Amino acid sequence: xxxxxxxxxxxxxxxxxxxxxxxxFSESASTxxxxxxxxxxxxxxxxxxxxxxxxxxxxxKRILIYxxxxxxxxxxxxxxxxxxxxxxxxxxTAYISLPxxxxxxxxxxxxxxxxxxNDEWAxxxxxxxxLITEKPLKQRESKAKAGLPGLGGxxxxxxxxINEPRFPELSFEDLLKRALKEYDRVVIxxxxxxxxxxxxxxxxxxxxxxMLKSGAWFILTGHPFGLTRDLVISERGLFDFSIKLEPIDQxxxxxxxxxxxxxxxxxxxxxxxxxxxxxxxxxxxxARMLCQRSSGVPRWLxxxxxxxxxxxxxxxxxxxxxxxxxxxxxxxxxQVRGQLGLTPEDFILLNLVLEKGQLSDENITxxxxxxxxVQEFSEVIHIIDKLVQADLIRRLPNDTAIEVAPTPLxxxxxxxxxxxxx
Ligand SMILES: Nc1ncnc2c1ncn2[C@@H]1O[C@H](COP(=O)(O)OP(=O)(O)O)[C@@H](O)[C@H]1O
Ligand SMILES: [Mg+2]
Numbered sequence: 391x392x393x394x395x396x397x398x399x400x401x402x403x404x405x406x407x408x409x410x411x412x413x414x415f416s417e418s419a420s421t422x423x424x425x426x427x428x429x430x431x432x433x434x435x436x437x438x439x440x441x442x443x444x445x446x447x448x449x450x451k452r453i454l455i456y457x458x459x460x461x462x463x464x465x466x467x468x469x470x471x472x473x474x475x476x477x478x479x480x481x482x483t484a485y486i487s488l489p490x491x492x493x494x495x496x497x498x499x500x501x502x503x504x505x506x507x508n509d510e511w512a513x514x515x516x517x518x519x520x521l522i523t524e525k526p527l528k529q530r531e532s533k534a535k536a537g538l539p540g541l542g543g544x545x546x547x548x549x550x551x552i553n554e555p556r557f558p559e560l561s562f563e564d565l566l567k568r569a570l571k572e573y574d575r576v577v578i579x580x581x582x583x584x585x586x587x588x589x590x591x592x593x594x595x596x597x598x599x600x601m602l603k604s605g606a607w608f609i610l611t612g613h614p615f616g617l618t619r620d621l622v623i624s625e626r627g628l629f630d631f632s633i634k635l636e637p638i639d640q641x642x643x644x645x646x647x648x649x650x651x652x653x654x655x656x657x658x659x660x661x662x663x664x665x666x667x668x669x670x671x672x673x674x675x676x677a678r679m680l681c682q683r684s685s686g687v688p689r690w691l692x693x694x695x696x697x698x699x700x701x702x703x704x705x706x707x708x709x710x711x712x713x714x715x716x717x718x719x720x721x722x723x724x725q726v727r728g729q730l731g732l733t734p735e736d737f738i739l740l741n742l743v744l745e746k747g748q749l750s751d752e753n754i755t756x757x758x759x760x761x762x763x764v765q766e767f768s769e770v771i772h773i774i775d776k777l778v779q780a781d782l783i784r785r786l787p788n789d790t791a792i793e794v795a796p797t798p799l800x801x802x803x804x805x806x807x808x809x810x811x812x
Pocket of ligand 1: 689
């Protein structure tokens with residue numbers, strides 16, 4: 391039993407030598423608290439300015455933020471919503487991660503209803519959908535009072551039937567009208583369209599044309615693939631404005647690393663970027679190497695940083711030298727490859743990408759397609775998407791064809807070879 395205490399103390403020693411209280415990195419922006427998000431958010435100035443400028447106008451806008459997974463779409467919209475909440479009077483903001491098998495109007499309806507806590511109708515609507523409301527509903531309360539005094543407990547145990555709204559778009563418009571009586575502006579952010587199959591996203595957007603034309607502001611996030619051309623460019627009039635989040639430059643990534651580390655240092659030892667101490671336990675050199683390997687993708691910085699620090703604390707490394715960093719990268723490779731839920735087909739495709747360094751319609755053979763049990767390369771898109779979500783492979787910038795390569799979180803065969811020959 392004391393062993394646990396010993397281990398904990400040992401970890402304490404190493405973390406206090408590093409001058410940090412815990413590992414600051416996280417995979418997804420939505421799990422961070424607002425205060426922490428504010429502390430670590432770095433860069434994207436140009437994009438933020440573009441979006442904030444839109445809020446200088448009274449006319450409502452529909453905004454699309456798109457980019458590959460991990461590029462920082464969720465973080466970007468959340469800092470904007472945080473800001474609007476803090477600074478803009480009479481603005482109601484609502485955020486929702488698009489639930490599976492849900493149309494956009496229903497998602498928007500749920501998001502808005504959740505924010506209208508004092509609106510009986512909104513709360514009723516949520517209840518009918520089987521969603522939890524913060525306040526007990528009046529109707530039920532009165533039933534309890536009239537019929538079964540003292541048996542309030544029974545009411546809450548009653549199972550609620552889930553009723554999808556029959557006309558989500560109309561319900562949304564009704565609710566919006568009610569919201570706009572109290573607020574000048576209603577901003578609805580629907581996140582995670584990037585986690586859906588691209589063909590479905592397209593359909594969802596087309597189906598949501600009516601809702602998008604309503605009087606609310608919308609911020610949606612998506613995947614570049616499947617959203618291109620006709621949808622993004624306002625040809626169809628779906629969006630007024632779209633921004634693509636691209637990889638972040640190295641200097642900004644370094645600043646980001648410093649901010650993450652500062653966020654877990656005591657108030658009394660906050661360092662500026664110029665101070666070499668700011669990246670402790672990294673050295674300036676290994677901090678740069680870490681940023682470089684992250685390739686401008688904030689999520690990769692978070693995942694690599696997390697695994698490197700985990701490894702370093704395990705082996706009691708006071709300073710992250712290039713050797714320790716390398717061990718951290720090897721550990722990352724093991725962890726990312728060892729993710730659960732991968733099927734044999736997923737591994738076949740992953741191995742093809744690793745063997746070839748780069749995989750596309752151009753260099754996949756008929757035999758390889760057969761092994762994957764498909765006839766055409768386009769049929770493996772769902773596998774590609776899954777491996778991209780898992781940070782195993784990345785899509786290469788190519789507008790006309792699907793081309794993929796390993797991410798820097800895993801080692802390519804060349805790297806493994808050079809590693810073992812060392
Ligand atoms: N500009 C940024 N500054 C600091 N951290 C960021 C930034 N953008 C993203 N992150 C972090 O990187 C991780 C992935 O970002 P996220 O917004 O979830 O990506 P996406 O939604 O595009 O998949 C999260 O932990 C998030 O907090
Ligand atoms: Mg996201």
